[in-house]
Amino acid sequence: MTKLNSKIPAGELETKWTKYKSTVPLVNPANKRSIEIIVVGSGLAGASAAASLAELGYKVKCYCFQDSPRRAHSIAAQGGINAAKNYQNDGDSVYRLFYDTVKGGDYRAREGNVYRLAEVSANIIDQCVAQGVPFAREYGGYLSNRSFGGTQVQRTFYAAGQTGQQLLLGAYSALERQVGIGTVTMYSRHEMLDIVLIDGKARGIIARDLVTGKLERHFGHAVLLCTGGYGNVFYLSTNAMGSNVTAAWKAHRKGAFFGNPCFTQIHPTCIPVSGDHQSKLTLMSESLRNDGRIWVPKKKDDNRKPVDIPEEERDYYLERRYPAFGNLVPRDVASRAAKERCDAGYGVGTSKMAVYLDFTFNTMRYGRIEANKLGIQNPSEAEIKKLGKEVVKEKYGNLFEMYEKITGENPYETPMRIYPAVHYTMGGLWVDYELMTTVPGLYALGEANFSDHGANRLGASALMQGLADGYFVIPYTIGAYLSGDIRTKSIPTDHPAFVDAEKKVQEQLDKLMNIKGMKSVDHFHKKLGKIMWDKCGMGRNEKGLTEAISEIRALREEFWKDVRIPGTQNEMNLELEKAGRVADFIELGELMCMDALNRKESCGGHFREESQTEEGEAKRDDDKFSYVSAWEYKGIGSFEMHKEELVFDVVHPSQRSYK
Amino acid sequence: MSEKKLNLTLKVWRQKNAKEAGNFITYKVTDISTDMSFLEMFDVLNEQLINKGEEPIAFDHDCREGICGMCSMYINGRAHGPAQGTTTCQLHMRKFKDGDTITVEPWRASSFPVIKDLVVDRSAFDHIISAGGFVSVNTGNAQDANNLPVPKNDADNAFAAAACIGCGACVAACKNSSAMLFVSAKVSQLALLPQGQIERETRVLNMVKTMDDEGFGSCTNTGACEAECPKEISVENIARLNREYLMANLK
Ligand SMILES: Cc1cc2nc3c(=O)[nH]c(=O)nc-3n(C[C@H](O)[C@H](O)[C@H](O)COP(=O)(O)OP(=O)(O)OC[C@H]3O[C@@H](n4cnc5c(N)ncnc54)[C@H](O)[C@@H]3O)c2cc1C
Ligand code: SF4
Numbered sequence: 001m002t003k004l005n006s007k008i009p010a011g012e013l014e015t016k017w018t019k020y021k022s023t024v025p026l027v028n029p030a031n032k033r034s035i036e037i038i039v040v041g042s043g044l045a046g047a048s049a050a051a052s053l054a055e056l057g058y059k060v061k062c063y064c065f066q067d068s069p070r071r072a073h074s075i076a077a078q079g080g081i082n083a084a085k086n087y088q089n090d091g092d093s094v095y096r097l098f099y100d101t102v103k104g105g106d107y108r109a110r111e112g113n114v115y116r117l118a119e120v121s122a123n124i125i126d127q128c129v130a131q132g133v134p135f136a137r138e139y140g141g142y143l144s145n146r147s148f149g150g151t152q153v154q155r156t157f158y159a160a161g162q163t164g165q166q167l168l169l170g171a172y173s174a175l176e177r178q179v180g181i182g183t184v185t186m187y188s189r190h191e192m193l194d195i196v197l198i199d200g201k202a203r204g205i206i207a208r209d210l211v212t213g214k215l216e217r218h219f220g221h222a223v224l225l226c227t228g229g230y231g232n233v234f235y236l237s238t239n240a241m242g243s244n245v246t247a248a249w250k251a252h253r254k255g256a257f258f259g260n261p262c263f264t265q266i267h268p269t270c271i272p273v274s275g276d277h278q279s280k281l282t283l284m285s286e287s288l289r290n291d292g293r294i295w296v297p298k299k300k301d302d303n304r305k306p307v308d309i310p311e312e313e314r315d316y317y318l319e320r321r322y323p324a325f326g327n328l329v330p331r332d333v334a335s336r337a338a339k340e341r342c343d344a345g346y347g348v349g350t351s352k353m354a355v356y357l358d359f360t361f362n363t364m365r366y367g368r369i370e371a372n373k374l375g376i377q378n379p380s381e382a383e384i385k386k387l388g389k390e391v392v393k394e395k396y397g398n399l400f401e402m403y404e405k406i407t408g409e410n411p412y413e414t415p416m417r418i419y420p421a422v423h424y425t426m427g428g429l430w431v432d433y434e435l436m437t438t439v440p441g442l443y444a445l446g447e448a449n450f451s452d453h454g455a456n457r458l459g460a461s462a463l464m465q466g467l468a469d470g471y472f473v474i475p476y477t478i479g480a481y482l483s484g485d486i487r488t489k490s491i492p493t494d495h496p497a498f499v500d501a502e503k504k505v506q507e508q509l510d511k512l513m514n515i516k517g518m519k520s521v522d523h524f525h526k527k528l529g530k531i532m533w534d535k536c537g538m539g540r541n542e543k544g545l546t547e548a549i550s551e552i553r554a555l556r557e558e559f560w561k562d563v564r565i566p567g568t569q570n571e572m573n574l575e576l577e578k579a580g581r582v583a584d585f586i587e588l589g590e591l592m593c594m595d596a597l598n599r600k601e602s603c604g605g606h607f608r609e610e611s612q613t614e615e616g617e618a619k620r621d622d623d624k625f626s627y628v629s630a631w632e633y634k635g636i637g638s639f640e641m642h643k644e645e646l647v648f649d650v651v652h653p654s655q656r657s658y659k
Numbered sequence: 660m661s662e663k664k665l666n667l668t669l670k671v672w673r674q675k676n677a678k679e680a681g682n683f684i685t686y687k688v689t690d691i692s693t694d695m696s697f698l699e700m701f702d703v704l705n706e707q708l709i710n711k712g713e714e715p716i717a718f719d720h721d722c723r724e725g726i727c728g729m730c731s732m733y734i735n736g737r738a739h740g741p742a743q744g745t746t747t748c749q750l751h752m753r754k755f756k757d758g759d760t761i762t763v764e765p766w767r768a769s770s771f772p773v774i775k776d777l778v779v780d781r782s783a784f785d786h787i788i789s790a791g792g793f794v795s796v797n798t799g800n801a802q803d804a805n806n807l808p809v810p811k812n813d814a815d816n817a818f819a820a821a822a823c824i825g826c827g828a829c830v831a832a833c834k835n836s837s838a839m840l841f842v843s844a845k846v847s848q849l850a851l852l853p854q855g856q857i858e859r860e861t862r863v864l865n866m867v868k869t870m871d872d873e874g875f876g877s878c879t880n881t882g883a884c885e886a887e888c889p890k891e892i893s894v895e896n897i898a899r900l901n902r903e904y905l906m907a908n909l910k
């Protein structure tokens with residue numbers, strides 16, 4: 001078994017990163033100019049990395065499959081970004097953010113990484129504000145904060161319900177500035193289809209120009225994958241339609257280990273499925289839980305309109321079960337609690353698979369505060385409501401509009417109906433402290449890697465991690481590798497390794513095109529999604545997972561016999577793009593189920609029904625499972641697991657309690 | 660909301676690639692739920708085409724939440740279709756009636772050449788941003804974020820301008836194919852914030868120059884852009900852009 005070296009620096013937790021930064025080897029400016037770096041992905045992680053590395057003087061090439069780097073999936077993030085600024089004077093600190101994140105992740109993340117993340121979090125806010133990111137502000141002109149789940153402080157910075165958009169546009173502007181200067185070459189509408197290895201090191205990629213269909217070879221001294229998460233393996237998720245695992249999976253097949261693939265986050269507050277036509281699910285940001293109260297009727301099959309159900313006949317089940325955190329329990333806990341109520345027959349809406357998220361209480365509370373501020377004596381209910389509505393609108397206006405567009409219902413007047421949906425993947429390519437995968441010279445940043453969030457990610461921490469990786473971690477850690485590479489000249493792309501890699505990609509495309517089967521790509525994707533959601537979703541058990549594995553294997557066979565891709569290769573062909581992605585999702589799905597089967601404990605978002613407390617909470621088994629599972633690819637459907645034992649020097653894993 | 664089913668006729672622009680000429684093709688779709696989004700209706704149509712062995716219609720989309728700016732259909736003569744402040748992906752079929760005929764075209768503007776069917780090339784927008792739509796601050800340069808308070812009103816207005824999703828509907832809606840609304844949104848965002856002051860003049864000059872070089876038309880104040888903008892970016896931004904441009908030229 002390979003020994004995984006996480007390269008966590010020695011020394012006290014608080015000094016690891018500072019020491020690392022001051023001793024890591026550097027590359028001098030003249031040498032940087034002749035070093036080329038490939039950055040695949042232009043989301044928060046990719047755009048921030050590409051811009052920051054180019055500012056340092058490296059020659060950067062950046063890729064995305066959308067028509068512009070500004071459209072990466074990060075754009076859709078709504079609620080906010082965490083940072084240990086303690087601007088609210090409410091007791092926040094680097095340590096507390098670190099602690100909340102390790103605990104929130106159910107003690108399945110590395111202390112060293114998480115501490116570093118908390119340390120650099122404050123710099124991110126500074127950087128973004130300097131770029132002109134218009135965060136929400138108070139009347140005094142200072143930055144405003146709100147709370148997210150799993151914490152008791154207000155440390156989340158936000159821009160209405162469009163935080164990801166504003167952060168990404170900040171990173172995109174930094175990236176475009178470098179494009180203008182000529183230090184970054186941007187390749188939009190390009191999809192990476194393989195990694196090129198030379199002497200065991202990542203030295204380039206094969207990409208397909210999605211407009212012409214032509215394959216291209218690109219050299220880089222190092223390759224960074226910032227390609228996002230794989231939630232779309234479930235077909236329905238809150239991810240953008242194009243989000244995929246292809247880049248990470250190709251890297252996995254070339255030797256990069258896959259860490260904790262089964263750790264998936266199911267987000268508690270999403271708009272429920274409305275029918276078979278559904279192509280994606282829409283998140284209603286967790287920030288809404290600041291001001292929305294979640295409830296179901298106390299009576300089964302209560303078909304009254306929500307406004308007609310009196311207060312005492314409502315079950316605010318989160319407040320009931322978790323008085324200390326109430327509606328702000330972490331996502332995994334909130335999701336399971338919603339499922340429990342619906343499975344028990346208390347769900348609402350036509351499908352009965354939904355719960356209410358109700359803003360009435362806080363709308364009225366805000367209304368009264370506003371009335372006071374304005375000095376209105378004895379305001380009427382209607383006046384209070386109107387004033388309160390304005391406050392709510394300012395905070396969440398775009399989310400409310402989105403809800404109304406999708407459902408046709410007005411959430412200012414009637415509670416939202418929500419249900420959990422696949423949202424985020426904590427698993428991803430295994431990386432060490434330097435963000436390098438098990439392939440030398442190949443890095444993974446942002447949601448594409450497995451680090452930092454353990455078995456459950458806290459809200460507003462993905463944006464933080466993506467930007468931490470790109471702005472403040474990789475610019476340092478990449479020096480450790482590239483300083484040993486300053487004598488490596490650019491390798492011409494007629495090198496046999498490039499020729500061979502391109503040939504293999506070409507063969508795979510030919511194979512797909514030549515199947516000429518009967519069923520559409522979506523047909524297979526939907527089938528895979530159903531298997532994954534039913535058997536590797538919110539609840540998992542041995543029987544279901546074992547069945548899922550054989551069903552997925554059968555689906556893989558069927559896919560390669562019967563998929564139909566119209567059109568040709570040498571043109572824009574969206575079905576061919578999708579087919580390649582679904583082929584990879586099918587292989588990944590199998591690995592996820594294997595990982596879930598192996599991990600017999602429950603932890604965070606991974607709920608093994610066999611392992612729960614008497615109250616139905618997730619029960620960890622630290623003696624047996626306090627490790628990261630890192631899977632090595634051994635051929636189709638064959639994987640070997642390696643363990644990285646987790647060591648806790650500072651926090652002591654205990655059963656999480658939010659009561 | 661109660662779900663209804665619609666039968667529709669679609670006239671869709673089909674164009675093999677940038678070089679070949681395109682034309683409208685008529686399709687029928689049946690049993691379309693009013694709960695579907697416009698793009699989900701297209702998914703149904705495409706599935707139908709694939710099952711018949713025909714090529715599906717190429718269209719751009721990604722987030723399907725109205726935020727990435729990728730979707731871009733010109734529906735019944737309106738950019739993003741009939742609903743106010745709504746992207747194509749957020750347009751729902753309950754806005755249509757049973758038996759409707761719906762015409763769908765790509766954005767039409769010489770600076771946005773058609774790539775295939777409903778997909779156009781909007782890279783000109785990226786070029787405009789790289790000419791000046793940024794604050795030149797390297798990673799690591801920044802001071803503490805709260806050292807520079809910003810009046811809430813300015814921050815809110817900057818945010819309203821920054822909400823532009825770069826979809827290009829303003830260009831498609833404008834008879835001159837002007838990009839003024841898009842450019843003015845970015846110029847305004849940064850002109851309203853203290854962080855944007857230092858490069859205020861060069862920014863507006865460079866962005867406007869690139870806008871002209873990319874072949875976008877001039878603004879004749881018809882206001883069509885604001886009417887069709889899915890993020891309801893205000894034409895007041897164009898007035899601000901004009902002032903900024905004038906001031907910069909006077910210096
Ligand atoms: C609806 C929603 C709301 C969210 N809200 C929040 C929030 O409020 N706070 C928070 O912290 N987190 C939030 N998240 C999570 C967060 O947005 C993501 O985890 C994060 O943005 C991921 O960033 P990234 O840079 O890793 O990847 P992405 O932004 O997904 O970018 C991936 C990039 O890789 C490119 N790419 C992928 N594959 C290839 C390939 N093969 N070839 C070439 N390019 C490729 C894409 O084009 C894209 O540029 C939210 C997520 C969703 C779905
Ligand atoms: S100004 Fe409006 S229409 Fe124009 S690109 Fe921005 S969001 Fe789209």
Ligand code: FES
Nearest residue numbers: 721723728730748
């Ligand atoms: S698909 Fe993203 S805005 Fe429409």
